Amino acid sequence: MKLDHVVRTYKGNQGDPTMHGYIKILHHMVQGLKSLNVNMGYDIITEKIDIDAKKQGVLPDDYIQWSSVTVLAGDRLIKMVHDHTIIGPEFSERQPYSNEILEPIIDNEFDYLVSRVSPDNVIEELGSGVGYFNIDAKAGIIQFDARLDLDHAYLKYISNTFRPNTETEVHPFVAKCLVEYAKWQEKRWDKRYGDAHSETFASKQEYLQMVDEAVGNIMNLSTELFVDIQNRSYSRVPIRNN
Amino acid sequence: MADLSTTTSFSTMAEQVIYLLSKGLPNNDTPYRAPTVIRWLRQAANKIMGGMIGQAWANGERVVDAKYIATFNNVAVLVDSDTGENYCDLPVFGYISLPMNAEIQRVVPKLSTGYGKAMIPINNSEMDIYGPLEAGYLEGQWFYFPERHKIVFGKKNNKTLKENSINSVQVKLVTLDPASVGDDDPLPISSDLHDLIIKEVLATYGAVEEIEADQLTNANPNKK
Numbered sequence: 001m002k003l004d005h006v007v008r009t010y011k012g013n014q015g016d017p018t019m020h021g022y023i024k025i026l027h028h029m030v031q032g033l034k035s036l037n038v039n040m041g042y043d044i045i046t047e048k049i050d051i052d053a054k055k056q057g058v059l060p061d062d063y064i065q066w067s068s069v070t071v072l073a074g075d076r077l078i079k080m081v082h083d084h085t086i087i088g089p090e091f092s093e094r095q096p097y098s099n100e101i102l103e104p105i106i107d108n109e110f111d112y113l114v115s116r117v118s119p120d121n122v123i124e125e126l127g128s129g130v131g132y133f134n135i136d137a138k139a140g141i142i143q144f145d146a147r148l149d150l151d152h153a154y155l156k157y158i159s160n161t162f163r164p165n166t167e168t169e170v171h172p173f174v175a176k177c178l179v180e181y182a183k184w185q186e187k188r189w190d191k192r193y194g195d196a197h198s199e200t201f202a203s204k205q206e207y208l209q210m211v212d213e214a215v216g217n218i219m220n221l222s223t224e225l226f227v228d229i230q231n232r233s234y235s236r237v238p239i240r241n242n
Numbered sequence: 243m244a245d246l247s248t249t250t251s252f253s254t255m256a257e258q259v260i261y262l263l264s265k266g267l268p269n270n271d272t273p274y275r276a277p278t279v280i281r282w283l284r285q286a287a288n289k290i291m292g293g294m295i296g297q298a299w300a301n302g303e304r305v306v307d308a309k310y311i312a313t314f315n316n317v318a319v320l321v322d323s324d325t326g327e328n329y330c331d332l333p334v335f336g337y338i339s340l341p342m343n344a345e346i347q348r349v350v351p352k353l354s355t356g357y358g359k360a361m362i363p364i365n366n367s368e369m370d371i372y373g374p375l376e377a378g379y380l381e382g383q384w385f386y387f388p389e390r391h392k393i394v395f396g397k398k399n400n401k402t403l404k405e406n407s408i409n410s411v412q413v414k415l416v417t418l419d420p421a422s423v424g425d426d427d428p429l430p431i432s433s434d435l436h437d438l439i440i441k442e443v444l445a446t447y448g449a450v451e452e453i454e455a456d457q458l459t460n461a462n463p464n465k466k
Contacts, residue, residue, distance in 0.1 A: 018306045020342045023385075032447035121372045130373070165379035 003029060004166035006175045011164040011184050025182050030164050032181030036174060036211065046156045055144040057153065059137065069133050077154065086134035086143050154215070173214035180207035249428045250436055252280045256425075259283070259443050260358045267453045268325035279443065280425055290435055295416065299340060309430040310338070311347055312417050316410045319395070319403050328403045330396045330411055335391060337417040347414040351384060351403060357412055361386050361395070369396070 007025050044067065049057035070077040098181035132145040133153075142155065170178065256279040260268070263274050295306055314333035321328055337345045340385040343363065350357045362385040364372075369387075372378040384403070393402050393413070403409075423430060431439070 018304065018344060018347055018363075020344050021359055023364055023368065023372050023377055023380070026264070026380075027372060028373060030376045105291050164376050165381040166383055167381040 001170060001172060001175055002166065003164060003168045003170060003178075006170060006178050007166075007182075010179050013179065026166065026187075028182040028185040029178040031185070032178045033164050033168075033170065033174070035181070036177060042122045044156065045159045046154055049153050049155045051144055051148065051151055051153060055146055055148055056144040057144070057155075059135070059140045059142055059155075060159070062159040063137065063140070063156040063157050066135055067158065070133070070156070071150055072154070080144075080153065081132045082134065083132040083145070084134055086132060086145060097148050102183060106169065149169070170215075173217050177207065177210045180210045183207075219229075249433070251429055252283050252423070252428050254364045255429075255436065255440055256280045258439045259440055259447075261262065262440075262444060263447055275406060282446055284437060286446070287429075287431060288338060290350075290438050290442060291315050291431065294435075295338060295340065295438050297334045299344075303330045304344075306340075306344075306347065306416050307432075309432070310416050312415050314415065315350065317413050321402075321404060326402070329389075329392045330395075330413070332391045332415070333390075333413060334415060334417050337415045342418065345416045346388055346393065346418060348412075349386055349393060349414075350412045351408045352410045352412060353408065360385070361411075363387070364396070 003026065006029055007022055010025055010029075011019075011022070045060070045062075046096045047060050049059075051057050069080045069082070071080060131148040131150070133142055135142045144150075144153070152213075180203070184200070187200045187203050231236075251274065256276045258280050259270065259282075260274045260276065264272050268274065291310060295310065312334070317333055319328050319330050332346075335410065339345055346363065347363045349363075350359065351361065352358075362380060362383055364385050364386050364387045366389055369378060369385075380396075380398075382398065382439045384398050386393050387396075388394075393411075398406070403411075429436070
């Protein structure tokens, strides 16, 4: 269910018929989502990158690692070639060849094409004549080949987190946790409540209990999981001599 | 027309007040004029109603009695010439004041297909805090904040209401303002409050209950 619906569920539980205080509750729930480490999952995002006169583009704030850079050619997206020899005027330093996870795909293609075509035109084959790019993650810049004649490209990248908002979908069990979390935070921060510490603490305990239930319900139990747990928890057990 | 034997109106209550103040049928020289008394009655009604709703609010009750909610349709969306912000003027000024500006119960945009989703109310300057945070994205939702006698609308997907071809909104207010209740209209207030309103006005006029003086002094047995 959407985070918007979770907020409305909370207000419905309170019997509050208006939208007043919505954003504060949403804020609590976003914090709750983060506290559940739900935002630690990586996200693959494709974003349009505008290319300026210097043949540069700006990387998104949540950029971690690129997956592909493509351009729209007719009705197709064609990949550009990563060339680490390209240096932009604002590059922080000469970037080392760092994309060891994804680059082998291109390397394999390179080798394949080298074996198929002559080395002289292998780069053109690989890039389909589209262009080349290099990325300086530290400077937050993507530098394109100086010969490139395009005003935008599409960057597919791994994002460090997602930006939860009212349209973010959450698991129903997670939603229950967020409702309890918001209730606890309201008691903590709202001066009007004036609850005793013990009551606020009780709310926290209710939230933690809901988290335990959610984890237990969401986790897929399987034989392999138990075996994995067994293997991970192996430790030396002294033999008793009775 | 509603049967005023079971309900009342400001005009009827004004007659009662003037009758009591005049100690009978008023004559042409009476200093008490109906329009003035009606004004006092409206203020008394707002005071009592506001106190009652405020007390309920303090006790955690968030549902305002439907009798006290007025709906204003087709309130025009205007554009601030300096800032470009879209806003609308509050339809009436005499609304009850509640915490979190809850006297503005609901604001919805008027779309070509009817009325849309209720906008999210924000307190003034609250977006300075939440704007940079995730909660400030309010993806796909309209929001507003009240300021004096107007409601200022935020942008959705970087576009204003006007840019989305929305030219009017519906506003629901907690109010007893003259624009929503005429002098002769049935008064949308619980009947148990009618007496309180009348007595509030009488107290304002200083008309307290007189203790009738004892004409015969029989405390002193020697007095003849």
